[in-house]
Amino acid sequence: MKIIYLIFISSFVLLSILSCERSTNGDPPSNNDDGDDSTSYLIVDVRDGDTIELDDGQAIRLVGINTPEMNFGGTPEPCAQEATDFTTAEAQAKRCYLVYNTPVGDSIDYYGRTLAFVHILPDSQCLNVEVCRAGWSDDWDDYPVRSDYECQFEEAEEEAIAADRGIWDSYHNCE
16 A cells, blocks of 8 residues: 555656646746737836736736735835836836636736736746746745746746845845
8 A cells, every 4th residue: 555655646746847847948838718818918007016007907916926015004015116126127118918827716816906927028928937036026825826837936936045136135135
């Protein structure tokens, strides 16, 4: 019985590793029917490090990350301005398409924002992952995240921690 259990566990671990390796090849995950990369939007406002507004009026919450808050009890949290500045530089006035998180979670959060992965055009780089890679967010799991993105978040966070980026060395990186 122990041997069967060990084989089962080993198989599960191997499949998990292969799944992560397959999904982090640099290409954006397939939209399937969860998004439409033929529909692009203009990013017209960056509210903070993890919330943007599109030209159609949608507020988008970058799912999978959680940057320091700009208005935490009336004042910004440490690193909030830097996280907002990074997202602004990466996204403001750029075109994007959305991939929705609906296969594993809600499509709208408590504040009425659409939960999505934002891919910046023309290269389709995932803004959510890049905010994490830059060190302005940890790999946040308050909302379930699609596994094809979760592996990318884990790698991005590890890279940011190893390089002491953003919140991982707030003493040197934040005002």
